[in-house]
Amino acid sequence: xxxxxxxxxxxxxxxxxxxxxxxxxxxxxxxxxxxxxxxxxxxxxxxxxxxxxxxxxxxxxxxxxxxxxxxxxxxxxxxxxxxxxxxxxxxxxxxxxxxxxxxxxxxxxxxxxxxxxxxxxxxxxxxxxxxxxxxxxxxxxxxxxxxxxxxxxxxxxxxxxxxxxxxxxxxxxxxxxxxxxxxxxxxxxxxxxxxxxxxxxxxxxxxxxxxxxxxxxxxxxxxxxxxxxxxxxxxxxxxxxxxxxxxxxxxxxxxxxxxxxxxxxxxxxxxxxxxxxxxxxxxxxxxxxxxxxxxxxxxxxxxxxxxxxxxxxxxxxxxxxxxxxxxxxxxxxxxxxxxxxxxxxxxxxxxxxxxxxxxxxxxxxxxxxxxxxxxxxxxxxxxxxxxxxxxxxxxxxxxxxxxxxxxxxxxxxxxxxxxxxxxxxxxxxxxxxxxxxxx
Numbered sequence: 001x002x003x004x005x006x007x008x009x010x011x012x013x014x015x016x017x018x019x020x021x022x023x024x025x026x027x028x029x030x031x032x033x034x035x036x037x038x039x040x041x042x043x044x045x046x047x048x049x050x051x052x053x054x055x056x057x058x059x060x061x062x063x064x065x066x067x068x069x070x071x072x073x074x075x076x077x078x079x080x081x082x083x084x085x086x087x088x089x090x091x092x093x094x095x096x097x098x099x100x101x102x103x104x105x106x107x108x109x110x111x112x113x114x115x116x117x118x119x120x121x122x123x124x125x126x127x128x129x130x131x132x133x134x135x136x137x138x139x140x141x142x143x144x145x146x147x148x149x150x151x152x153x154x155x156x157x158x159x160x161x162x163x164x165x166x167x168x169x170x171x172x173x174x175x176x177x178x179x180x181x182x183x184x185x186x187x188x189x190x191x192x193x194x195x196x197x198x199x200x201x202x203x204x205x206x207x208x209x210x211x212x213x214x215x216x217x218x219x220x221x222x223x224x225x226x227x228x229x230x231x232x233x234x235x236x237x238x239x240x241x242x243x244x245x246x247x248x249x250x251x252x253x254x255x256x257x258x259x260x261x262x263x264x265x266x267x268x269x270x271x272x273x274x275x276x277x278x279x280x281x282x283x284x285x286x287x288x289x290x291x292x293x294x295x296x297x298x299x300x301x302x303x304x305x306x307x308x309x310x311x312x313x314x315x316x317x318x319x320x321x322x323x324x325x326x327x328x329x330x331x332x333x334x335x336x337x338x339x340x341x342x343x344x345x346x347x348x349x350x351x352x353x354x355x356x357x358x359x360x361x362x363x364x365x366x367x368x369x370x371x372x373x374x375x376x377x378x379x380x381x382x383x384x385x386x387x388x389x390x391x392x393x394x395x396x397x398x399x400x401x402x403x404x405x406x407x408x409x410x411x412x413x414x415x416x417x418x419x420x421x422x423x424x425x426x427x428x429x430x431x432x433x434x435x436x437x438x439x
Contacts, residue, residue, distance in 0.1 A: 017078045017088040019096045021119030022050055025208040027057050038089055043081050046091030075108035095121040099141040099176050123174045126204035126233040129214050138170040146180035150189035160189050173236040183234050187223035196220040198238055205232035247302045256321050257293040265293045269411045270429050277381045277433045278353040283307045287351045289341045290358025294322030301331045308333050310348045314340040342369050350375050356382040364396040380434040390430045407431040
C-alpha cells in the first residue's frame with residue numbers, strides 16, 4: 001500500500017496530535033509519509049495490541065503510552081506533549097472516526113489540535129472479502145463491557161441490546177465485536193429470540209493476518225458453540241424483506257383483551273388523542289400505569305423506537321394479556337410488571353410522558369409522585385370515565401398549581417342494522433393533560 005506520489009501530510013502536523021489509522025499488517029499498511037511520521041514520533045499512544053504491532057518500528061527513545069484502561073488520561077497527555085512541541089501520534093485501528101477514538105478526542109481537546117489520517121476500516125475490508133456493499137448497512141458496535149449472555153426480557157443495559165434493536169429495525173447490520181460479545185454469543189441471542197432463521201451471518205476474523213478466515217454460508221444455529229478469534233467483524237443480512245410495521249392507530253381488534261360486555265381496552269379514537277397529548281419523541285421514556293391490555297404503552301413503543309416504555313398492571317389476567325400483546329407486536333424496549341402503582345416505580349427512569357389508565361384508588365398520591373418525577377417539558381395524560389375520579393384529579397392538580405386541561409370525547413361508531421347502518425355511542429371519556437414547565 002506504499003504510495004510513491006502520496007499527498008504530503010499537512011504542514012502543521014508537528015503542531016497537532018496525529019490520529020493515525022493502522023491495520024493489522026503493520027507498517028506495510030501505511031504510506032511512506034505515514035511511516036516517516038511514525039518513526040519521527042516523540043510519543044506514541046495506543047492500545048496494547050497496536051503498540052505491540054509497531055514496537056519494532058519506533059525509534060528507541062520514543063515514549064510509549066498504553067491507553068488500555070487509561071483512556072481518560074489521554075487528552076491531558078496529548079496537550080502536555082503539544083505544549084512541549086513533541087510529535088505525538090495516536091494509533092487507532094482502521095478509520096478513527098468509525099467507532100474509534102477520534103470523536104472522543106475531538107470532544108475533549110478540539111479538532112484544532114488534531115490531524116486525522118484514516119485507514120481502510122475493518123468493516124470495509126470485511127465487506128470487500130465477501131463482495132458486499134456497505135453504504136446501505138446499519139453500523140454499530142458491541143465492543144463494550146461484558147454483560148453476560150442474552151436472556152429473555154434483557155434491557156438496554158445489556159451489551160448486545162443495540163445490536164438486538166438493530167436486528168429488529170434493519171435489513172443489513174455490520175457490527176464491531178469484542179472478545180466477550182463475540183459471534184457465538186450473537187448467534188445464541190438470535191436463537192433465543194427465534195430470529196436465527198431470519199438472518200445470514202458472516203464472520204470475518206483476523207483480517208490481513210496469515211490466519212485470516214471468513215465464515216459464511218453456515219446456519220446461525222450452528223455458530224452458537226463455535227470458537228472465533230478475538231479480532232472479527234460480524235455481518236448480518238436478512239433473508240427476506242423487512243416489512244415496515246404500522247406505527248399508529250391500531251384497530252382495537254388487533255389487541256388481545258379481556259372481554260366482558262365491552263372489551264377492557266382504551267378505544268382507538270381515545271388512544272389516538274391520548275397519544276397525541278403525550279407529545280412523544282423518538283427517545284421518550286414513557287410510563288403506562290394501569291396498562292390493561294397494554295394498547296397505549298405498546299403503541300407508544302412504536303412511536304419511540306429509541307426510548308423505553310415502563311408499564312404496570314395490577315390485575316393478573318390483564319397483565320398476561322398485555323404480555324401476550326407485547327410478544328405479538330415484537331416490542332422489546334418495554335418493561336411490564338404485575339403490581340399496583342406506586343410499588344415498583346422507584347426503579348424506573350424518570351419519564352418524559354406518563355399515561356394513567358387506572359389508578360387503583362390511589363389517584364392523588366399517584367399524581368403527586370408522577371409530577372415530582374416527570375421531566376421538565378414532559379406530559380401526564382389521564383383517562384377517566386367517572387365524575388368522581390375526574391373531580392379527584394382536578395382538585396389535586398389545582399392544589400399542586402400545575403398547568404392542566406380537560407378534553408371530553410364522545411365517540412360514536414357505525415353498526416349495521418338490517419341493510420342499513422346506525423350510530424352506536426361509546427362511553428364518554430375525559431382526557432386530562434398536564435404539562436410540566438420549568439418552575
